Amino acid sequence: MAVKIDIFSGFLGAGKTTLIKKFLEEAFKGEKIALIENEFGTVGIDGKIMKSYDLQITELNAGCICCSIAGDFTQGLKEVLKQYKPDRILIEPSGVSKLSDVIKGCSPFFREGIVELDLCITVVDAGKYKMYLKNFPEFYKDQLKFAKTIILSRTAIGNREKLDGILEDIRHYNREAAIITTDWESLSGMAILKIAREEHRSSLEEDLQREKRTIRLNPAKVTGTCIEKVGRSTCAEEVFSVWGVETSRVFSREKLKDILHKLEAEDMQILRGKGILEADNHQWLQFDYVPGEITIREWVPDYIGRICIIGSKVNEDRLKQLFEI
């Protein structure tokens, strides 16, 4: 029987990892699961965050599995299939990956019948929809266009009118996908799974055919630095930059909060920050930063602290100064 593949796409900080956790806890019980975790930065954080779950994790960092490390992705997928023999493989591309390229990376495996696409989800932060669509249209539209299910996150912050406006706008890019606007908290993982499986109206084959009509692949470039398309496709590395560091530095919760607040005021267009750090009294903290939202949680001890900051104008020296590293 073909191994199921689920792709969890979505822009930086949209809620991909959070959704994967929900499915693991509420919907995928009893299945042998492998997770391919792709981080744009050199320092992986999500792989550590998912460690408490019973699954096989393959981390592919320092680039996007859709372009600069596409070869590593193919190899990683092969190895997971051969060595782990899972029932299901979850793929979390970096937030700046193009979904069409991730699907294309899986295509040879689909064609051989080794794997079949089960879920193809894009998570969209309802609060930042317009801003990201305006500033990063090439990446954002691609993630919307090729999803079979689009799930809005942070719906609690928007009124119904605003959500309906987003819904209407998304339909310009994707008329087929099932769009979930209900707050996740009130839906079970099983309910989301059922919607994602039943409601989308086109098959992957149809999507690939549609894609073929609009994208001409240069086979020599498929595993190279960037899949070449008619009208040149932009690579995430050309638009986004990242600062990642491992550190033994100890931060108080207050100090960390203060630094993250300062990120907001910096002229670096920081879009995402995440990390795991040692705090006072041998405690550990895990933090998430998206513009306008800082979350700091208690965490389990690790052997080293990690910070990853992604933006469009990242200044490493200034970040080192801020974090005092």
Ligand SMILES: Nc1nc2c(ncn2[C@@H]2O[C@H](COP(=O)(O)OP(=O)(O)OP(=O)(O)O)[C@@H](O)[C@H]2O)c(=O)[nH]1
């Ligand atoms: N309030 C609220 N917070 C959310 C929601 N979804 C995600 N978050 C928070 O947003 C932060 C980022 O969520 P992640 O699930 O790590 O997002 P991601 O898409 O995996 O992010 P990347 O690591 O950039 O790929 C975390 O602090 C989450 O708890 C939501 O629907 N509502």
